[in-house]
Amino acid sequence: MRKIKRNILLNPGPATTTDTVKYAQVVPDICPREDEFGHLMQFVSSELTSLVADIEQYTTILFGGSGTAAVESILSSVMNDGVIVIINNGAYGKRMCEIAEAYQLDWVEFLSPADKPIQLDQLQLFIQKFPRTVSYLAVVHNETTTGLLNDIETIGSICKENKIIMMVDAMSSYAAIPIQMSKMNISYLAASSNKNLQGMAGVSFVIAKKGELGKEKKTKPINYYLNLYCQYKHFNETGQMRFTPPVQTIYALKQAILEVKEEGVKERYERYSQAWETLIAGISRLGLKHLVAAKHHSKVITAIVEPTCVAYDFDSMHDYLYANGITIYPGKLNYLNSFRVANIGDLTKDDIELFLTFMEKYLQSIGFYSAN
Ligand SMILES: Cc1ncc(COP(=O)(O)O)c(C=O)c1O
Known part of the structure; x- marks a missing residue:
């Protein structure tokens, strides 16, 4: 195997990858509608789930796209009724507010300083004093703006106490900082292939509680390509993504998964x-x-x-x-x-x-x- 020039990427992803991950993309051409490719996606999906949750209770829904696609998919697919509280303590929390606004969700911002931990008692009070029912909460795990690590475990217990469904953007924590979705009360988690997974850019994914995905939606869909339920249903029924997947990136992702499991x-x-x-x-x-x-x-x-x-x-x-x-x-x-x-x-x-x-x-x- 010829060595590829190694660059030291100190940007927050796409990250420096191994040559074995780079070369894993060099495969015979294949139509992604073939069973062989479906099996690859099934492997990738269940391995991604198992890094943070029990595969019996949770599942991973893959999309072709950058990380924002997974965050946008959750926000634009999940809300049924009630208000969503979005914690904003950096650029990625702010981005979730912008997505919520673009889809005209019923959202409210909980603003917190970018360099200090969230005042969790203030958050609790904010939720309880809010004049309408808060049904959802979205938070970034590792705010990539600063490196501030939000305490999602305590936020998860606040959500549990208040019967709130929690969504976590774990883009820059997944596959490095340990996460246990069930213990942390996370229903939906967004991540991508090219940060701590050390894979290639192009796969965005949502890990979700099967029980939540199975619930009937009362409202009309407001998205199309990023519809989480349609993507989940289609994959379950056919073993395929609804639209063309990033074929070679998924081969590299398989190799990246093998390498994270080995390490x-x-x-x-x-x-x-x-x-x-x-x-x-x-x-x-x-x-x-x-x-x-x-x-x-x-x-x-x-x-x-x-x-x-x-x-x-x-x-x-x-x-x-x-x-x-x-x-x-x-x-x-x-x-x-x-x-x-x-x-x-x-x-x-x-x-x-x-x-x-x-x-x-x-x-x-x-x-x-x-x-x-
Ligand atoms: C916490 C967080 N969320 C979302 C994103 C967006 O990911 P992408 O640029 O792949 O869409 C990033 C990217 O750095 C991130 O760090």
């Missing part, structure tokens, strides 16, 4: 956490600060405060690192200038050390140390 989710998270510890120690050694305290941090993506130095410029820093095989990502906060470094994918702490070496050279080149 173990817990062990993958330990590897990521080691890389994160290296990153945090390194940036503070370089004189930079990060936003979220370790206690509330996901340890997979970090928002770093931009250096205060006249010669600093994100694009030139990005280009310098990019020329050396390392990709970083801009920030997404509007009240503070930040940039982001993710430590997911087929990486180790040595890759982070290399990033820190180049980062130090960049900071020296712009006179950061003489200015401070």
